[in-house]
Amino acid sequence: MYNVREINKDTWWLGASDRRIQLFENTHPVPNGMSYNNFIIMDEKTCLLDGVDESVSRQFEENLAHVLNGRTLDYLVIDHMEPDHCAVIPDLVQRWPNLKLVGTPKTFDLIRQFHGFDPEPHAIKVKEGDTLSLGRHTLQFVLAPMVHWPEVMVTFDQLTGTLFSADAFGGFGAIGGAIFADEVDWERDWADEARRYYANIVGKYGPQVASLLKKVSKLDIKEIAPLHAHIWRRDFDQILSLYAKWAAYEPEDNSVVIYYGSIYGGTANAADILSVKLAEAGVHNVRVYDVSKTSVSELVSQAFRSPTLVFASATYNMGIFDGMRELLEDLAAHAMKNRTVGVIYNGSWAPQAGHLMLDAIQKMKGMEILDPHVHVTSVVDGSALEELDALAAAIVKKLGK
Ligand code: FEO
DSSP: OOOOEEEETTEEEOOEEESSOOEETTTEEOTTOEEEOOEEEESSSEEEEOOOOGGGHHHHHHHHHHHHTTOOOOEEEOSOOSHHHHTTHHHHHHHOTTOEEEEOHHHHHHHHHHHOSOOGGGEEEOOTTOEEEOSSOEEEEEEOTTSSSTTOEEEEETTTTEEEOTTTTOOSBOOOSOOBGGGTTHHHHTHHHHHHHIIIIIGGGHHHHHHHHHHHTTSOOSEEEOSSSOBBSSOHHHHHHHHHHHHTTOOSSSOEEEEEEOSSSHHHHHHHHHHHHHHHTTOSOEEEEETTTSOHHHHHHHHHHOSEEEEEEEEETTEEOHHHHHHHHHHHHTTOOSOEEEEEEEOSSOOTHHHHHHHHHHTSTTOEEOSOOEEEBSBOOHHHHHHHHHHHHHHHHHHTO
């Protein structure tokens, strides 16, 4: 049975959530599921804005049939060609042979690659600022390349002020009927998953996100409708200010994140001791994560939040312990930069993790590595304790406590 909501004049949400999914993009844990939004404008012409993931395609079909109520689908605007939004394209084209597909030139290359048919007979290729009239509604296209794929654009409805924002401003997690951010306690319940989504899906492309923010700031936006999670119709500053920070790799607060990779507990002990010293010195929100236990998806997200990152690792196979190596590689892959960094390394006979971590950290831009680099030999002893004291003092000084 159909399950839709009208979100603005002539404009309907047709989306659905998948609560069985375990890993989004087969890598990011989504314990609360995943939502896939898409929208339709019912004007003199009918226009679908993006599709959905295959997992919710049945619900989408029922929603689409209900809102169309026997009318023909005239246009499909493809803001983003990733399969979590485009699984239904071949079905739509087959059902409506005269359907026009609207996208950037790169969109049509990707249709060919993913779906194996020639989209040219259906293609309307748009460039920056082009418009499409549906009757009362005029759609304006704003290109957003590499946010986070090359073909991405966002679509602005000049009549309603709705910005169909593709993946931008989205989040992890299934949503219920409360599809608007003002219908939930967004800050309390959803901000963390919006950050984790941004950091992992879009975070590598901060300059491109900043460029998009600049372009859309010139539009008279009344509603922001992303392809995942909640739709915004007020308090835009809440999400826009977070995006401005994340895009600039600016931390949100004055906290410290301590990541440790520990085999038998010596390195974990050093991390915990440091966290106590920082908390006693008045640092708010000191967070400690075991990299072997916590998903790297969450670990990367925390780095976008905090100005101070401490990496503590045992030496393993003459290298950095597994989870820590993956974390440092992932942070570099996401272009993490401009953080204050502490290093704790452990090695019972050849403490290689220390210089290898320093090498990995120095590959990231703007990383200020504090002294001392704390050396633990198997377990924390008096010498390591003194170095932890000194590192805590350096972090506290840097934070201006
Ligand atoms: Fe939600 Fe980049 O796909």
